[in-house]
Amino acid sequence: MNNLSPQNPESLGSQSEADSLLWEYIQSMSPETIAKLSKPEPEVAELMNRNLRGMLGVLPSEHFGVSITTTREHLGQLLASAMMNGYFIKNAKQRMELENSLPLSE
Missing domain, CATH: 1.10.287 (Helix Hairpins)
Structure with missing residues (x-):
């Protein structure tokens, strides 16, 4: 009985892809932009x-x-x-x- 298994693996795959795209977008930002967004x-x-x-x-x-x-x-x-x-x-x-x-x- 593994409660950690995903109930809908397709949705988890698309979610991790979205997270990856968001992370790549954040990494592509300039330090000035990140500083402004963090203020x-x-x-x-x-x-x-x-x-x-x-x-x-x-x-x-x-x-x-x-x-x-x-x-x-x-x-x-x-x-x-x-x-x-x-x-x-x-x-x-x-x-x-x-x-x-x-x-x-x-």
Whole structure:
């Protein structure tokens, strides 16, 4: 009984090909491009901060000593959710900047 065997090997093959193409694309980027993509956007960081505070609850730290207890699995899920939100917000910001830079055609 091997639980590690793939249930749909065809989909795993295409996924690993996509991962490989993405990795090759990232490796082809210039160091300047990677540095720019890696730099946190202040607006995105603020939105993520607000989102995390909303998930965890907001109590003023000067009046309350807040401690959060969770499992490793739930912490991983919270981290994954925060990362996905960050990617979404950053992509939305890039799209907005792109749309604002293009002339309106009517």
